[in-house]
Amino acid sequence: MPLYTFRCSEGTEFDLNFAMRDVPASVACPTCGEPARRRVTAPRLSRAGSAAYRLIDSTAASAHEPAVVTSLPSGPARRPAPRVSQNPLHSKLPRP
Numbered sequence: 001m002p003l004y005t006f007r008c009s010e011g012t013e014f015d016l017n018f019a020m021r022d023v024p025a026s027v028a029c030p031t032c033g034e035p036a037r038r039r040v041t042a043p044r045l046s047r048a049g050s051a052a053y054r055l056i057d058s059t060a061a062s063a064h065e066p067a068v069v070t071s072l073p074s075g076p077a078r079r080p081a082p083r084v085s086q087n088p089l090h091s092k093l094p095r096p
């Protein structure tokens, strides 16, 4: 969720997270209780926790501490290599 900056009439600034569709124009100031209006700032969208951020972290970690594996990763069995041609007439051609 984006972080929004609010400022009350007494000059207190504070940040709150809201969903983009739920952000109010003003909220109550936590120190004086007066309504604080939302300030227009550049959007501050966090990338922490995203797939791109995890990839950057894992890449940096593996640069210093490579992961050592002792077995092949488990997963689906390897499929046979696909045929070069799907045309059935090609199977009738002479092979070397």
Ligand SMILES: [Zn+2]
Pocket: 008, 009, 010, 011, 012, 029, 030, 031, 032, 033, 034
């Ligand atoms: Zn205030």
